[in-house]
Amino acid sequence: GAVVSQHPSRVICKSGTSVKIECRSLDFQATTMFWYRQFPKQSLMLMATSNEGSKATYEQGVEKDKFLINHASLTLSTLTVTSAHPEDSSFYICSASELGKARVTDTQYFGPGTRLTVL
Amino acid sequence: KNQVEQSPQSLIILEGKNCTLQCNYTVSPFSNLRWYKQDTGRGPVSLTIMTFSENTKSNGRYTATLDADTKQSSLHITASQLSDSASYICVVSEGDKLIFGTGTRLQVFP
Numbered sequence: 653g654a655v656v657s658q659h660p661s662r663v664i665c666k667s668g669t670s671v672k673i674e675c676r677s678l679d680f681q682a683t684t685m686f687w688y689r690q691f692p693k694q695s696l697m698l699m700a701t702s703n704e705g706s707k708a709t710y711e712q713g714v715e716k717d718k719f720l721i722n723h724a725s726l727t728l729s730t731l732t733v734t735s736a737h738p739e740d741s742s743f744y745i746c747s748a749s750e751l752g753k754a755r756v757t758d759t760q761y762f763g764p765g766t767r768l769t770v771l
Numbered sequence: 772k773n774q775v776e777q778s779p780q781s782l783i784i785l786e787g788k789n790c791t792l793q794c795n796y797t798v799s800p801f802s803n804l805r806w807y808k809q810d811t812g813r814g815p816v817s818l819t820i821m822t823f824s825e826n827t828k829s830n831g832r833y834t835a836t837l838d839a840d841t842k843q844s845s846l847h848i849t850a851s852q853l854s855d856s857a858s859y860i861c862v863v864s865e866g867d868k869l870i871f872g873t874g875t876r877l878q879v880f881p
Contacts, residue, residue, distance in 0.1 A: 656814075686869075695860065695871040696815070745814050760869065762807075762814035 654680050656748050658763035665736055666771055672732045673766045675746030681726040682748035686760070687719070690743040702729050736770045743767055774798045775863050775872035783878045788851055792875045794844040794861030806835050806846045807860040809874070815860055818846070851879045 655678040665671050675685055684703050688696040700716075702708040702723035710716045720732040729748075733740055745765045775796045784790050796804070803822050807815035819828040819835040821844075827836045832849045848855055856879045861872040 658814075693876075695873045697871075698868065701867075743812070747814075762816070765812065765814045767812065 654748075654750060654761040656746065656761045656763040658744075658746055658766050660766060661764060662767045662769075664769045664771065667737050668735055670732055670734045671736055671768060672730055673744055673746075673768075675729045675731070675748065675763055677727045677748040677750075677761070680748075680750045680761075682729075682750060683726065684749040685723055685729040686747045686749075687721060687729075687731050688745045688747070690745060690765075696745060699731075733768065736768070738770045741768055741770045774865075774870050775861055777859075777861050777872040777875050779875060780873070781876040781878070783880065784851055786851060786853055786879055786881050789847065789849050790851060790877065792846045792848075792859050792861075792877070794846070794872055796842050796844070796861070796863045796870075796872075798863040798865045798870050799842075800865075802864045802866075804835075804837055804844050804864075805862045806833070806844075807862060809858045809860055811857070815862075818859075848877075851877075853879050853881060855879050 657676045659674045687699045689699050690696045698711050699714045700708045700710045700721050702721045704723050704726050708721035723729040743765050747760045747762045749760050778793045805820040806818045809815040818833045819830050821828045821837045823839045834847045837844045858874040858876050860874045863870045
């Protein structure tokens with residue numbers, strides 16, 4: 653089955669530093685990748701949609717200069733949290749849609765998530 | 772107001788018992804409705820996916836139903852196991868976006 657990996661699984665950083673999270677589709681090509689944020693006991697909230705080779709589309713209220721997304725290849729997307737602050741501490745999850753499918757929501761495979769803690 | 776509402780928020784059952792989780796949605800039109808299982812600290816894993824024309828879909832001990840007229844779905848878990856302890860999320864697709872429910876936290880005790 654389709655597998656999506658994320659790295660790192662857990663990261664702790666100091667306030668003001670930047671953190672990069674990788675999302676990879678391991679056995680399929682993904683034209684579209686999604687980045688979500690999930691706070692404790694809350695639902696997943698879509699942050700942005702990234703398409704390979706083009707700029708990401710951010711959801712309302714998500715700062716594009718703070719959450720930099722790069723989707724350089726069909727198997728890799730990165731999310732960089734710049735100048736992280738404690739309020740950015742959250743669980744970040746990516747998902748990937750398989751190339752060639754009729755609708756991007758038809759197949760969306762989720763990664764295992766990255767727990768970010770900003771001290 | 773969330774477009775996908777789930778109930779109950781949390782549920783505790785004994786191992787071996789059955790349970791049913793509910794999902795009401797207002798998303799319209801929608802292309803499909805899916806149920807995910809999310810273990811603590813992990814990403815969601817798909818259990819079932821149903822289009823608006825499907826009424827039921829099974830995956831082992833998990834059976835999902837859909838009533839597109841009343842905009843309700845349910846997930847029935849049969850003969851629960853300790854490993855079923857997780858959050859169960861109802862997700863409705865609206866165009867190219869997924870609308871997530873708030874989830875039901877299920878705990879199965881021995």
